Amino acid sequence: MKLELLRHEVHGADTGGLVVDLDQAGDRFTWSVANAGDHPAAVDQVALVFAVPDVRFPLRLFRNGYQSWSVTDSAAFGLDRDPSIVDTLPFLRDMHHADREPAAAGDLRSEQVTVLRDHGGKQALVGFIGGRHHDGTIRLRSAPSGVEVRAEATLGGAVLDPGARRTLHPVVVRAGDDPSALLAQWAADVGRAEQARVTAPYQVGWCSWYHYFDGVTEADITANLAQAGDWPFDVFQLDDGFQPAIGDWLATNDKFPSGVDGVASAIAAAGFVPGLWMAPFIVAPDSEVALAHPEWLAREADDATQPMIGMFNDIWGGFMYGLDVTRPEVLDHLAEIAADLVDAGYHYLKLDFTFSAKQRGRYADATLTPAERVRGAYEAVRRGAGDDTFILGCGAPLGSLVGLVDGMRIGPDVGPHWATDPLTAPLPGYRETQPSTRGAWRSTLARAFLHRQLWLNDPDCLMLRTTETHLTPEQARAWALAVGMSGGMALVSDDLSLLGADERALLDEVLTLGRDVDAEAAAGRPPRVPDLVDAAIPSTIEAAGHLLVGDPEAGTATFT
Ligand code: 9PG
Numbered sequence: 001m002k003l004e005l006l007r008h009e010v011h012g013a014d015t016g017g018l019v020v021d022l023d024q025a026g027d028r029f030t031w032s033v034a035n036a037g038d039h040p041a042a043v044d045q046v047a048l049v050f051a052v053p054d055v056r057f058p059l060r061l062f063r064n065g066y067q068s069w070s071v072t073d074s075a076a077f078g079l080d081r082d083p084s085i086v087d088t089l090p091f092l093r094d095m096h097h098a099d100r101e102p103a104a105a106g107d108l109r110s111e112q113v114t115v116l117r118d119h120g121g122k123q124a125l126v127g128f129i130g131g132r133h134h135d136g137t138i139r140l141r142s143a144p145s146g147v148e149v150r151a152e153a154t155l156g157g158a159v160l161d162p163g164a165r166r167t168l169h170p171v172v173v174r175a176g177d178d179p180s181a182l183l184a185q186w187a188a189d190v191g192r193a194e195q196a197r198v199t200a201p202y203q204v205g206w207c208s209w210y211h212y213f214d215g216v217t218e219a220d221i222t223a224n225l226a227q228a229g230d231w232p233f234d235v236f237q238l239d240d241g242f243q244p245a246i247g248d249w250l251a252t253n254d255k256f257p258s259g260v261d262g263v264a265s266a267i268a269a270a271g272f273v274p275g276l277w278m279a280p281f282i283v284a285p286d287s288e289v290a291l292a293h294p295e296w297l298a299r300e301a302d303d304a305t306q307p308m309i310g311m312f313n314d315i316w317g318g319f320m321y322g323l324d325v326t327r328p329e330v331l332d333h334l335a336e337i338a339a340d341l342v343d344a345g346y347h348y349l350k351l352d353f354t355f356s357a358k359q360r361g362r363y364a365d366a367t368l369t370p371a372e373r374v375r376g377a378y379e380a381v382r383r384g385a386g387d388d389t390f391i392l393g394c395g396a397p398l399g400s401l402v403g404l405v406d407g408m409r410i411g412p413d414v415g416p417h418w419a420t421d422p423l424t425a426p427l428p429g430y431r432e433t434q435p436s437t438r439g440a441w442r443s444t445l446a447r448a449f450l451h452r453q454l455w456l457n458d459p460d461c462l463m464l465r466t467t468e469t470h471l472t473p474e475q476a477r478a479w480a481l482a483v484g485m486s487g488g489m490a491l492v493s494d495d496l497s498l499l500g501a502d503e504r505a506l507l508d509e510v511l512t513l514g515r516d517v518d519a520e521a522a523a524g525r526p527p528r529v530p531d532l533v534d535a536a537i538p539s540t541i542e543a544a545g546h547l548l549v550g551d552p553e554a555g556t557a558t559f560t
Helices: 090-096 179-193 209-215 218-230 259-269 287-294 328-344 354-357 370-383 439-445 473-486 501-522
Strands: 004-013 018-025 026-034 041-049 061-063 073-076 110-113 113-117 123-128 135-143 146-160 165-175 203-207 236-240 273-279 303-307 309-313 318-322 348-353 390-393 407-409 455-456 488-491 540-543 545-553 557-558
Touching: 004 018, 004 146, 018 041, 018 209, 026 041, 026 146, 041 165, 073 439, 110 113, 113 135, 113 179, 113 407, 113 557, 123 146, 146 370, 165 179, 165 488, 203 273, 218 236, 218 259, 236 259, 236 303, 236 348, 259 273, 259 328, 273 328, 287 348, 309 557, 318 354, 328 348, 328 370, 348 370, 354 370, 370 390, 473 501, 473 540, 473 545, 473 557, 501 540
Parallel strands: 203 236, 203 488, 236 273, 273 348, 348 390, 390 407, 407 455
Antiparallel strands: 004 041, 018 026, 026 165, 041 146, 061 073, 061 113, 110 135, 113 123, 123 165, 135 146, 309 318, 540 545, 545 557
């Protein structure tokens, strides 16, 4: 498939003085935007617009989601719809797309990269090489002259002062005939450009979330540690539920009498790397940090008197505020928390709900893009945690964090059920971002090409138990094999006392497979997903001489 550059566009406020410089060399467009005017401009978007001549319908595209939990699938142009067009909360749009505005009717979009494929089988990859300075959205739109493909550098209203210039991430346009090969090449290019952290060893561990959820107690940790001696874990990670309030990460609630230090010591004494969850960029209204430093909160874009909502979560008591991560004192605070937790013994940190730093709001430094806010906040944690701590991104915008995180959650939460639980919140347009093992399967296959190119993929935890779950043993096995076939991180998240010889044998099978696939991916051969652009939920993954073919609706699979 051939794309022809038609024009470029600039969108925002006071953009009259903006000048775009554009060069093409081979398959690569390099560009920058400068403010030649005499007043500041707020830049929403700079876009390259291409025509797709002679397209044969149906035209399908791979849709990469914006952050860890955002749906990643493929869709048919003219038939499928962007999730943002339904009547839903603007907050959800902001959480799951670089650009929070609803898409125009009929538009389809993918973040950072896409592969297009027309009925004749012709394919093209369009992608941004890099993401640290701004998000990138690829959008398909119907125009009077035919189909247009837009490569949008999303700057989120960042202010460009007179005389200032921003270099934009290069855009590549490549024809091909194998989506997995095109995407693997793109991921390798981005990994090189952004100096991806890809040298951490294969990760095997235990995580408290998917059995105990927020009810976890210190006694649960002690009981599982007592059983864990026979298990091949490297890391043992305590998830959400220890903290007295979101934002107060160095203290514990009544369920953890030994404090964060005591828990780390107990984990280390059992021979594992202590791991800890936190949501460092949001704070509860009644947290100590929010009460002590109200000036650290970002403000609502439309109402500077109101702190910016960073997340809503019933289990934490409702609305959480977002920190203003453009303030140096906030960044120092983040670095100090990370340093203190590493001192306590935690050499594995899971940073969750971190999309909050991209959300629309008023921030002290208006010249930063959403991507730069997110990246700056992670940089602060990395500065405090040091180079040797494994940092796992979660609920994280994928594009802006290459080179900072060691691992990245690349899908929605699994759960002890295959399809989305009917009892979860409906979230119009965004239901499939809610926990389901099927949703995790979808993203694990669809984003397998990122593994060991941008970071270690975290497909989310295995679900091994066959009691206290709605998953059938066949579904638990299908999911476990998908984790293995992805080569990604393998964490158990069951009460270990529920697991017997069969579950242990399945884990051992997954780890043998996972290590082989991981080694292949590290050598530049990530898994292939042949129906990536054919099916909304991919069924098939090939890696390290194995083949897994699933029925994503039933949750069954055959493995050879
Ligand atoms: C702890 C959990 C676990 C889990 C994370 C994250 O409302 N939501 O959209 C929503 C999405 C994901 C989520 C919770 C809420 O789970 O992915 O592994 O750490 O937080 O609270």
